Amino acid sequence: MIRTLIIEDDLIASSVLKKMLLNNFPDIEILGEATNVKDSILLIEQKKPDLVFFDIEVSDGNAFNIIDNFEKGVFKIIFVTSHTSGALKAIKLSALDYLIKPVTKKDLVEAVNKYRNTIQSSEKLISQHKVFNENSYNEGRKNTKVVLTTTQEYFIVDSNDIVRCQSDSYYTNFFLSSGDKIFVSKTMKEYETLLADYGFIRVHNSHLVNINYIKSFTRKEGDYLIMKDGTKVPVSRRRKNVILNVFFGG
């Protein structure tokens, strides 16, 4: 089932959208609805949806006031809006798709299919990972093969050769020990799950690092990790304790 939420302050729009979803998509389960920023954040935290339909304007703010509280890619977003010009650029950058009101059945079907295709593509990534996963040990370190998908090529890379990953909206930059950089058309969240068992930890919303490449942790001018390749990676306040636990036992 696709765990779905509707964030919409217009009762008519939310009722119609709900009816259209229930009439047309038996695999969609509507877990709840919210009309304002605070309730929406709580609802997303509680229900952990796969997919959220967002109106841009809610009663006490806008959709970005809600979305900015969550890591990119944790749930997919489809915006539903009456805006037809200026806001669309921002919408396109942050969402899987957007629908212009009044939403037609045809557009809704296309958007939900786009969601399904995205999910299938993620599942394909995991299955590719399994195929290439040799689970070998390299110099005593657990290693795995990772498939990195760019727009034109597939790269097979040892996890031990990945120094760090940096999120760039719906894309991820992989920095390798060879000095190469691979720009991958997947969210970092998808790789975070794959690499969790291979010494990778999330130290910031936008940064995932291989602990084997950490040279030092510095607290000068904010919290940073200095990597063996000389790069400086910020550590968020929320993640600092994780780092301290991993390296210094608390």
Next chain:
Amino acid sequence: MQKQRKHFNKKALLKNIGKDDNFIKMLLEIYFVSFETFMDTNKKAIENDDKELSKRTIHSIKGSSGTIYFEIMTDLFEELSNVEINNKNRIIDLIIDIEKEYYYIRKNIYIFV
């Protein structure tokens, strides 16, 4: 040729939601209640030159009108949303047209449903 816009394009709404008269009746009830509240709020916003509130209110009722396929009403709100707040004469004309359209819809709603 551009299609003629309707007071209520029930066919378009049914295409989206399927045939469910009770659901349509419920939508209309919500619309009528919220319309009058929105219009009162919007008039006050315009009187007080509260551009932000006016914009938000118009945007909201325009969205509801569009979702139910009150097409002429949606177009009137679209036009109202594009008028500068200091162009009071045009705003008054549009509000009069909106209210006329509203009373037309209310009066003829038994034909629609």
